[in-house]
Amino acid sequence: MPINLPTTPEIDALIDDVARGIENGVIKEPTDLKVTLDTEERRRLVAYIIRPFNFLxxxxxxxxxxxxxVDIDQEGAIIHALTAYSVLRPGQALPEQVASFLAKHDLL
Known part of the structure; x- marks a missing residue:
């Protein structure tokens, strides 16, 4: 299924690998997922999300x-933050501003 959250080429490649594993029958259960990243790869993936927050x-x-x-995807950072906020409040109504923003970006 398409992912509506902003991604990086590294995340896209990881998602493609997982999809191939599912198609080939290698990944059948969540416990079959093995993602191994070295320290630098982890930093790059996480930096996309936390760089603007750490700066502030x-x-x-x-x-x-x-x-x-150009180092920040402002809308992407907002989308990640609001999506995380919605995940932390399962079953609870989102404030109208959050819900309308997520709906506008086809994330609800």
């Missing part, structure tokens, strides 16, 4: 620092 979290250390706009 540590802004007081260098108040004149800037973050290059």
């Amino acid at each position: 979290k540590h802004a007081q250390r260098d108040p004149l620092a800037t973050l290059d706009e």
